[in-house]
Amino acid sequence: MIPLSWIFFLSLSLFTIGIFGVLARRNLLFILISLELMLNAVVLLFIAGSRYHPTSIANSDGQIMYILILTLAASEIAIGLSLVIHMYRQHHHLDIDKLNQLRD
Amino acid sequence: MIDNLFLISAAVILISALLTITAHNVVHALLYLVVTMLAVSMVFFLLGASFAAALQIIVYAGAIMVLFIFVTMMLHQGEKSLAQERHLFHFSTSIGAFILTLILFCELIFILFFMPLDIDNALTHTYHSEFISVKQIGKQLYGPYSLLVVISAMMLLSALITAIHISKSAHILPKTTKNQEAKL
DSSP states (O other): OOOHHHHHHHHHHHHHHHHHHHHHOOBHHHHHHHHHHHHHHHHHHHHHHHHHOSSSGGGGHHHHHHHHHHHHHHHHHHHHHHHHHHHHHHHSSOBGGGOOTTTO | OHHHHHHHHHHHHHHHHHHHHHOSSHHHHHHHHHHHHHHHHHHHHHTTOHHHHHHIIIIIIIIIHHHHHHHHHHHOOTHHHHHHHHHHOOTTTTHHHHHHHHHHHHHHHHHHHHSOOOHHHHHTTOTTOOOOOHHHHHHHHHTTTHHHHHHHHHHHHHHHHHHHHHHHHHHHHHHHHHHHHHHO
């Protein structure tokens, strides 16, 4: 049996790596990749919760949440990548620091 | 045995996630991301969720990765974008974000290991449950969770419409602005 705290540790580390990627990178594609990593960390917690849940009736709830998050990730990536294509057509780069037209 | 397998795949997940975040080339980052997804599906398999593991490989490492690689091949300009990305990302410029996330990580670790929670003792007796089959998930999904199926279908439809609209309006937008300028 895998201790639950190990899975917590793995999920938290993966989530922190994803947050670091979102904060540190300035390329829009890398920010989307980091969002994928963060979603994976959350999904890992859901699966572990469905495994370690004491009652057997609620056992598959975590996997159903996993399917919902999978759909969410797919639609998010579709919209995000279309935004990437749109940005590249208009600006010919993917640097989010140069997107300051609303501010100026 | 399962513990060792979990440790190995967890190490693979963390190392490849770090390499994903710090890579300069987008294609290399996507390759490391595929490795991360496969290792996460290995962890799912070790946790007894074999359907979720298969779904992870099919959807994440298959479909979403194909989308990423398609867009990258559309946008990639070889050495030019590589030099641009090298100019964009230095580790010394991202030291602030690194410190902030390190603080967050230490906070989460403190919550995990030093808060008085008695999870492990409560859960030592509960690992006797059976593996969750696809039939069980399907029964749940079309029984008490049928609203969730409807919601995810509407979400996919709205995402489809949004993606079509955003990628289409790039063609339409300059024309309309020109017409508006001519009218003005």
